[in-house]
Structures are given as structure tokens and as C-alpha cells.
Amino acid sequence: MAPAITLAAETELSAANTGFMLICSALVMLMTPGLAFFYGGMVRVKSTLNMLMMSFISLGIVTILWVLYGFSMAFGTDSGSIIGWSSDYVGFTGIGTADLWDGYTIPIYVFAVFQLMFAIITPALISGALADRVKFTAWALFVALWATVVYFPVAHWVWGSGGWAFELGVIDFAGGTAVHINAGAAALGVILVIGKRIGFKKDPMRPHSLPLVMLGAALLWFGWFGFNAGSWLGNDDGVGALMFVNTQIATAAAMLAWLIYEKLRHGAFTTLGAASGAVAGLVAITPAGGAVDPLGAIAVGAIAGLLCAMAVGLKYKFGYDDSLDVVGVHLVGGVVGSLLIGFFASGKGQSEVQGLFYGGGLDQFWKQCAGVFAVLAYSLVASAVLAFLLDKTIGMRVSEDDEVAGIDQAEHAETAYDFSGAGGGASRTVTAPAPVAEAASKKVDA
Template structure:
């Protein structure tokens, strides 16, 4: 056991844990006033549900000895039993328990990413059930494919340093499947649904950016030159993606927005996740610019194609994850985490084919499995709140709370009508003071 590496992995786990509250603020600021608490809770419940399932069987399914030809682990470690204090993880210098808590934080944030796609309209209990079923049927097996020593994608030589396939493509395509089942928000493409608190968005983005150093660099499970390269590539690609997003936004819309800057940063973080241990700094700049611009373009697809992805999970995480997962097949230098070289570094198409195989496999499995899970929940306990409850505010209905006490501002707060829902934070004059939700 190396105490320095162990301390680094435990610190990285804490950084990744912070990303889930960061995501909650990032998403929470993007929704309307009447949904902010529900959005925060959809992330926080993942911390509770996934942790318990991880201990019961999730860690064993993802990382114990293979049970079905590289598809899923067995249950030898159910309840995390028989793991000694000094037992090391699979050839590394850190304890199994340090690796387990680090990987737990990945399992927590992945379903939380999906929550932004169905903001404003799903029952909280249905969401909690979905999280439990989804991590069991989708996330734990896919994590085994990608990161377990006997997972089929790992053995094939796929490069996924920290989760482009297992986390971002997995969550992004699941978000698309889920919104197709759940349906559109009331007023989609008709009513303005602007973010109610852009400072929350920027705060959440900052916490995500900070925590992502643990997410990426910590995935090497040690502190050395590869760790440092993963960390600096994370910073470089994210910065470049901000510029790429803002440039496209200026060309297309004529202005730079804070929401665009935050979204561009997240797009860059997503894209560099699988590739941070394979690219040069210049390759990271190229990846960031491309990812920022492509994701900025992709978020508009929901209006053209008619699916209601509330907070652009598909446009950022699915598209960014695909771009980043393909990048090692093109830009891997062969001099950092492994000797695998991309097409532009003389490696031919071999690594690119491996990367495309992983992308296609995760896309297909996650979409089909998520769609089936969502339909089962829809047909049994139901996924959506009623239309009246959605219009009047899901925070009050599902949590008996509101994010802001407008009554303390003076005057009375009336019940919002169906016509009051556009333009977060704008007061509307009627027979009594109403607050636009």
C-alpha cells in the first residue's frame, strides 16, 4: 500500500462527491422558480439511493470477478463483505475500499446527469425508483464492460480514462430514451422557459470544474506524470471549449451569454473525460474547440426534432461524450497512459475502430434498457405529475416547499394561473400580486 496514492484517491473521491451538489446547483439555476427544489432533490436522492445499492451489490456487479463473458461481475462481494483493510485493488497500490468509494461517486453522478432531461414534470418517487433500476440494469454492467479487468470493452483495448462511455454517453442516451417516454413539458416551444438563477448556474459550473480534477486525474489511482497530464489536459480542453461555444454563439446569435460559457465548460469537461490520459496539450485544445462548438450546435436539435430535453443533457453529455470517446482514436499520442496511437499519430484506424465499437455498444444497450425501464414505470406507478400540478409548481406538490419566500417581499402571493409560467422571476399584475413561476 502506498499511503500517498491512497490519500490522493480518497481526496479525489471527495472531489467527485462534490460534483453532485455542483450539478444540482447547475441544473437548479437552469429551471424555473417553481421547480428549483425538485431539481436539487433529484440529484441529492442519487447520493442516498446509489450509495446503499453500491454496498449491497453494485460494487460487486461492476468490479468483482466476471460472471458472464465480460458483461457483468458476480456477487462475491455483496454487502462489500470479506474485503480486508490492507487488501489492494487489482495490481494498484491503493486499498480496495479506497477504489470502491472513488468509483461509488461515479455511480452516483451518472444517473443525476439524466435528471436534467426530465426537469419540471416527473414524480419524485418515480424518479427514485428509476434511479434504483437504472443503475442496477444499466450502469453497473456498463461500468464492468469499460473498467473491470475482465470487462469485454476493457479487454478489447478501448481507451476510456474516466467515463466518456460509461458515464456521459450512458447518461446522455438514457436521457433521450427517458424523455421520449415521459413526453414534453406543458408549453414546450410555446412558453419561455428561461433559467431563473444564472448565478446558481455559474456556481454549479465552478464546482463541477473543480471536482472534475478528481474525476479525471484520480482515475489513474496514483500520483505521477500521467496523473499530472490528465489534470492539465482537463483544464486545457475545458478552457478551449468555453471559447468554442462562445464563438459559435456569437456567430449564430450575436452575443456571449453566461449560460453559454457555463455550458461550454461542461461540454469541454465531458469531452476530455475519456481522452485526458491519451492526448497532448495541443490535442486537448483542438478537442475542446470542436466539442464546444459542436455541443452548442447540438442543443438546438431538440427544437428541430421535437424531443423535450429540458436542460440539454443530450446536446452536452451525449454529443460531448461521443466526440470525446472518438478522440483517442484520432489524437492518442501513444506516449502517456498507453502506447496506443490514434489515426493522426500514425496508428491507423485500429484504435478508432475500438473507440467506435464502445460508443455503439453503450448507445444501443443503454437506450433500449432505459426505454424499457421507463415504460414499465410509466405503466405501473406513472412517471408524470398531473398537468395542473406541473403548471402550478412541482416544488409545492412534491416537496411541500418553495425555493423562495416571496411573501416576505410584501403583498400577497396568489396561486399562479395556467397563463403565468413564462419568464422566470417576472412579476405579473392582476387583482393581487402574483409571482411568475
């Protein structure tokens, strides 16, 4: 995220930057439905709608919380380097249409809605780890509590003026710590509390629609340009353009690295591997793209693609049921991308900070470690506690019968696909009148 700056009092609204940021906000919003399709294709048929809804409900819940108090907690006046608060931001009551954001050339409303889209997708990312087994009511309540207790404070740490990670100099251009490590650690915390799916390691749990997965990955890749390039809040100095280019480069490198690993390890190039590799690259370049040059972006993407491909199998080794590899892709990818800044920062992008390979030593690396592991630990513990409290009160999991029969029917009273007429059932068969049938018979005989 662009650093908070104070410009001269005569700073004026830029129509170009404002329009650019509104477009970027819409692109980031598109990522949440894209994520829903990505996750929805990866689950079994009986869980498709539930997976879609676990993402879509975040659009509703987090939007309202953001307006009421979330924006104030994340970007209000700092208090103790831990949390923000500004009464003018509560309910957006004190924001004027002409008020500019913190010396930038875009309105506060534009910055607020752009950041809202980040707040929406972050809890939605967690849902992929919990597929097939969580009550929808419990999930909705978890989203509200988690956004309040975890996301809003962490966003302030990393991006808010006065936040401890921001002041320390931790680099997170667009969300490696605040979004991906935060969500990945939360996913791990929750699944350690709620346990495994019935049949984990025994029953086949293959994706039911790989075309849907690829569609979701494509929408994520497309929307991610707004997610990353927009985080500079304009492009007057070309840093946003650098981030845009690096996003494409790292994603391509990660996809290729994942596919090469997959071919060597498992003997095939899979569509699921291509989609997962692309997402791993997007995750890893998110914190680093403004600090590295294009060659550095290739390195970040390739390393992340390889390590994430290796990490997704850890759930079978250690026995935690991360349904759709949120830990393996988002947590690992976020950690990799954030820490590699300490090695590949070129000093020619968002700041003059240089990594080890560019003559800067390990100073930035240790700062990155502080940000990474503080967010990881806080999110892991806080998320596990929230899940434990919900499980002991209203219950987090559906019944065994509902899980086996299908969570879509149990929680939503719907199914994703109607197969009743597939192939032409009896209800669609029409018997031809006798004269027509007789004429047709004679024609065939002739």
C-alpha cells in the first residue's frame, strides 16, 4: 500500500487517479465472485452452492461492518500503534464528497471503497479450508467476528499511519501479510479446532468442475491487476505500472514452476496445477511487486510456485484437513513473497530499500520477518479462539448425516445442478400419433 504522505495544502483532486482507483475497486470486487467460482469448482457436487455462498456472504457482512466501524478501526487516528479510531469515519458521517485521502489526489470515499474490497475478500479466502462441513450461520458469524477482531486491527498495523508494522518499515505493497498470511493462518487455526472432513484420506474428494476452477482463476488473475496496481493509489510516478507488470510476470513464472514440479513429481501437467500455480504467483508478488524489478518478479514467482506446490501435500503428512489448500497456497505464498523482499528489493521501485542481493544486507529481511510472524501468530491464535467459542456455543459443524448427504441441501435447500432431465427423461418423451408413426415406418422400410 502506498505510504501515508502529507502534501501541500493546495493538493487537488485528480480526475485521472480517481477514475483509475474506482476501476481498480471494481476489479477487486470481481475477485470475490472469482474466488467463489475457483473454490466452487474444486469441491464435490454436493458442496458447490455452499462454497459459492461462503464467499458471497462476505460481500454483505463486511460491507456493513466496514461502514459502521471497520474503516475507522483500520485507518482512523492511531492509538498505541495497535488500532485506529476516528469518529468522522464511523458510519462515514464525517466524510465529505470533496475530502481527499491523507494528502493524496483521490477522495476519502474512493480510498475507503478500495480498501473495503480487500476487507471483503480476506475472510472469503479462509472459507476454502473449511469446505463441506461448516454451518452457514456459524460461518457468517465467524466472518463478522474475525473481521472485527483480526482483519481491521491487522490492516491498521500494516497500512495505517502509526501502525507498528508500518512504522517499523515492513513492506507490504498490497496484502502479503494483511491479506494472505492473515487468511492462511486463520484457516489453519480454524481447521485445527473443527477437525477433518468425514472420509479425509479415505474417500475421493476430487474437484467436480475443473472448467469452473479455471474460470475462477482467470477472474482472479484479471482482478488482481486492480488489487496490486491500485494499491499505489495512483500512477503519477510509474510505481503502479511496475506493480502491474510484475504481477503478470510473477504469475506466469509461478504457474510454469508449479507445472514443471507437477510433471516431474506426478507425471502430468494438470489444469488444477496451472490454476493453483497462477494463484500462488499472484499471492507471492502481492507484497513484493513494488519493491522488486521484473527479474526479481520472475524469481519471486518461480520460488513461490515451487514451494507452494510442495507445501500442499503437507496436510496429508501432518494430518490437518485444509480442504482447498488455503494454507499451502495463501499462507506459504504470502510468507515467501514477503520474506523474499529482503533479498530481491531493488531500491528502484516504491522505496530506496535494497535487499541482500542488491547490496542492502539483511536489515529489511529481519523487518519482514517481524511483520510476517507477528501477523501469522496473532491470526492463528485469535482465529482458533473464535472458532472454539463458536463451536462450544452454537456449534461450527453440520451433522454427520448432513455432511455425508450434502451440505448444499442441508444448509441452502438447493442443489447446484438439476440432472432430472439429463439425456431426455420420460417426462420429455412424446409418442407420435399412429398415422405419423406408420408413415415413418413405411419410409424406413422403403
